[in-house]
Structure formats: structure tokens, C-alpha cells
Amino acid sequence: MNPKLLTFALEAIGRRGGKNAAVGIIFALLVALLASVLLTSRSLQSEVEKTLSALPDITVQKLQGGRQGLIESDRVYAIETIPGVTWARERVWGYYYFQNAGVNFTLVGLDFFLPAYEESLNAAIRNFDIATWMDRDFMIVGEGVERTLHANYYKEYFNFILPDGAMKKVELAGTFAAGTALQSSDTILLPVTLARTLLNAPEGLATDITVAVANPEEVAMVATKISRLYPDTRVITKTDLAGSYQNLFDYKGGLFLSLFITALASFFILLLDKSGMGLAERREIGILRALGWRMEEVIRLKLLESGIVAFTAYLLGIFIALGYVFMLQAPGIVALFEGYSVLKPAFELPVVIDLSLLGLIFLATVPLYMAAVIFPAWRAATIDADEVMR
């Protein structure tokens, strides 16, 4: 690297300071936009992945006429006889629409007295002592549910409306820990019998069946065996669940990307067309060529110039994006993910700085910018040097 050329390039950036600053800022904002969306979705994806190990290995749903129906509870026993299955449990869960607030709650029935849950209850629930709640109708709610109930003047209990229209008073026994909002915000945990009443699931039937398999290698085999055993079921493995988060940017996510690419493309067309290579800049290249600069030296100068501007803008863009996503909690972008949700969880985006993601953004933007500058420079440098004499 020739230090004189570097100095000259820095000076050249300074000489066209206004233009370079304007282009650099627009470019930085584009990088920031792209990085913000990717960092936000990466962060949310990691949140799902981190709790994946806590999920049951297999979920078995029953299909009736192509739709999910209630599954017979005694299928649990047959499934448990399949070699490799540690346990199978029936599960009762569903949605409850709270009309006053226009909010969907997720109701989950739980066998609170099963020793297997004790540790989890202690870790996830605040201020809850199971002993005081024996034989009472109680519930444990997520942060969002509590917020909604408070807003509707329910402090200590809530009146559910049963399928037959009658009221059912259920006391508030505890809340999920604040850090779990992303997992539990809309969730209500209830004793199984109470959940059956609220969700109209008669004894002997369940929403679905969850299965634990000791050896992860055997999950697919067990899943196949279950679907052979019960041809009317739909068997979802944990791998499927993980897979469903991999396609965050599939054809619909591509919509954002295509909008972004359009914005990026128009920026580069503008760069190529208007500000990219002004008359003065072309004249400058002509003079350098006439004074004995080689073509490759002119190109190297322009590479340095555009590289410094693009790299600085990239750094600025990443700086903005990191601050926007992880310090300001990505206002606007998170709203995109939340959609029309009435019940928005109060959560903090987990900090995930994926260097390969930042590298990807670098490769997707900086070389494009440099090419947009180099191409006209190369064209200006190839014309005969005697241009400047005319």
C-alpha cells in the first residue's frame, strides 16, 4: 500500500466532503435498516431456539375431517409401549377469548401435583405455594394476562364464561417470572380439571399428546411408529418445530427483502447516474491520466476512496442498528413482528450479535457500493487521456 495514495484518497474524500457525507449517511441508514431487521429476527429466533430443549420431543394431534380434534386419552398407554418412549402425557390446552379486552389467552391445564413439575414451578412462577391452593379454583398467569386483567379491574380473581354461558370464578394464585414474558405473556396455567371445564374437553379426551423419547436419534422412528399406530394423527417432532423457525425469511419474509433490495437498487442507480461521477471528477481522472497515472492506479485510488466511505458508512450503520435494536428495543420493527396483537408482551430483546450476520450484511452492501463508484471511474479512465486537451 502506497501511503501517498492513501493520503491522496483521504484528501479526495474531503474535497468532495458534502457529497460523500450525504451519500455515506444514506448508505449508513440503509445498512442500519437491513441490519436492524436481521438482528431483530435473529434475536427472536434465538429466543425460540434457547428453549427448544424444554419442549416435548413429539406432539401428537388427532385430525378429524382435516381439522384438529380432541384425541382419546387412552392412546397414551399404547404410545408408551413403543420402545424408546420415556413417557407420554395427555395435554389439555386451548384458547380463551376475553371479549372485553379483545384478547386471546392461551389456557393450559397442568397437573400441579406431579413431582416432575415441582422444579419448573419454583423456577418460573413467583409467589406461589401449591399447598395453600389445594381443592380451589386457581390460575397462574403471564405478565400480559395480569396486565389485561388489572386494566379490567380484576385484581384477585377472574370470571371465566363457560361454554354454556355460566360464570366461573377463578382466583389468581401467582404470576410467571417477569423475564419469561416472551414465552408466557398470554398464558394461563390451570389445574387440569378446571381447564377441561373451561375448554369443554370431556374426561377421556385431550387436546393432544406429548411424548418424551430418551434417545434423540430414535425420535423420527418413534414418530413414524405413532403415525402407523394411529393413522388419523399428525405427529410433530421437535426437529419440525426447530425447522419452522429457520424459514423466518421465506417467501413472505422475502417481501421485506425485496422492498429493501428495491430501495438499495434505486440508491445505487442514483449513485451511478447522478452524483456518482460528476463532470469535475471525470476531469480529475482525465488530468491524472494525462500526467502519467496508470489505469490501475486510478482504479486503486477510486477503490480506496469508495472503500473508505463505504466502510465508514457500514460501521456507522452497524453502530446505529446495534443501538436501535438492543438499546432502544427496535421500536417499529418489533411492531412488525407483533402485527395486530392486542396483547403485546413486555420483553427485552435478547442480545445476540451474530458476526456472520454482520459479515453477510457487509458483503451484501459494501462491494455493491464500491462497484457503483468503480464502474464509472473505470469508464472515465479508459477514454484517451487527450480528452482533457479538448
Added chain:
Amino acid sequence: MIRLTNVSKIYPLSGADSVTALENVSLSIREGELVVLKGISGSGKSTLLALIAAMTKPTSGDVVVAGRSVAKLPDRFASDFRRNTIGMIFQKFNLLGDLSAIDNVTLPLIPTHESASDIKERAYRILKSLGVKKRLGSLAKHLSGGEQQRVAIARALVGDPAIILADEPTASLDRKLTLDFVEMLKTMKQSGKTIVIATHDPLFFDLGIVDRVIEIDGGRLA
């Protein structure tokens, strides 16, 4: 030193049109000679200089400068040739207005391996010998016409070339500055440089130091 043999240069225009700038020109200039190319504008003087400087290639014929056939040089050798052998003074000086006087002078040497302080030192010395001692750090666009001319000459001399080419060097200068330029020419000639000046300023036609006046008209030697 410089030899042109049956050189023609045709500039293509849009479509089938073209302009013949030079037609079958042959001439020879010896080392240390000061030659004036005389002719009205558009007669082909500038094209002749561009051909000698390897800034453009002839349509036909051969151009040999300092023992090398520059008509066939690939770009990187042509560029090196311009940097090492040719000092060019342009009609409108072609300085970069946003660069300081001294930076304009060092411009041809930036891609070379000489150190920054060396080439600055050299530029300073040349500017001083041409009488520019103050305002070396001012931007070229803020300099007076006379100062700009000296900076342009210094830039042509900074690479210590064997050949100086000047294209209408006095066209935008007043009488006094033109006479100054003639003084500088004398010094350059004394240092043994081969000089070619393209001009239509009558002052140069009967100057004592001029060895030869070659007249060009409509792309041919008269």
C-alpha cells in the same frame, strides 16, 4: 528524439462521420531542439502533441519518441512513459482547483515509490526556482493567473522529463506573463530539454531561442 512517420489521426464521430485531425504527417525533432508548431485552432497541433505524449494512438503511421514506438505501447507503459519522459503544460493549465499549489505539483508522482517528503522537497525546489515562494499551501483556484501558470510548469518539470510539450501555454496570459514564460523557456532549453510548443501567438515565431517553426494547416504540414 521525436520522429513521426506518415502519421494520420481520424476521430470517429457518431454514425459513419469522422474528422481527420492529422493526415500523413512526417516530422523529426532532435534532442535539445525548441520547436514551435504554428497553426490556427483546429489545425491539428493539439493532436500532434497528444500523439507524442502517447495520450492517444495514431490511426496509421508510427510515432517514435526517445527510441520507443509509443504508438503501440500498452496502457501501463504509455502511462509510465508520460510520467518519466514527458512534461505537459496544458492550455488552461488543468490544475485541480481544490488542491494546494504544492499538491498540484506533486500530483504526477503520487503513485511512485518516492517518499512523500522527497517529492514535496522536489516540488518546493522547482516552485522556488520559478519564483513561487509564497502561497504554496493556497488552493490552486485562489491563485492568480501568473501563479497558476508557474504551478503548471512546475508540475510539468517535477518528473524531470526529457521532453516538454506545451499546448497554447500563453493563450490566457497577458503580455508581461507571456514574456516571463519566454524567460522560463530559456532556462529549460539551457538545461537540455527538448521542447515543443503549439501556439498561434506570433511572438514565438521570431524568437531567438526557437530553432524551428513548423506550420500546420488542416492536418497537414505546410
Added chain:
Amino acid sequence: MNKPRLLAAFILILIASIMAQLVYLKLKASAQEETQPAKEAAVRLTGLPDLALSTEARFVRHRSLADISTILSEGGSLPEYFPSAHLYAVSPQAHASGVIRHEP
């Protein structure tokens, strides 16, 4: 003042700021790590996947457990209707094909 130096100073300050930002975020990340057991416990209790981010319709809440029929019961065009659907796709096994289904 000379512009190249200003630019170089700006780049250095920018790099230093990013470094400081990364250190801060690293600390924040390790602080967030402390809530991890609670998060896992919460998921273990419900056994349900998916984040409580999109709750506007039943099929988007636990979308990896939903199937295409659930979606269509909301109306054939609805999946495209929610803005969240544009960034956060319906799970692949919701569709009729793919290796992730274990159906007869």
C-alpha cells in the same frame, strides 16, 4: 483544519464507540442469561412452542402446531392479511408437503 485527519478521527471514534457498545451489549447479554432457567421452566410447564409475540389470531399464536386447515378456517386470504405474516412465516409443516410430516 485538515479534512483527512478529521475523517480519520471520525473513523477511529466510530470504531471505539462500536467497541464500547459491544462490551456493553456483552454485559447485557450475560445479565439476560440469568433469566434463562426461568424461561426454560416456563416452556417445560406449558410444553408449547412459539413466542407470545403474535397473539392476534389463534393460528399465529402457536403456529408451529397449527396446520393449513386451521389457517383456512380463518378465511382463505387471511394469512397474508396480518402484517406479522410478512416477516414471520407460517411453519412449513402447516403446508401439505414436506419431510417434516409424519402422516399416513
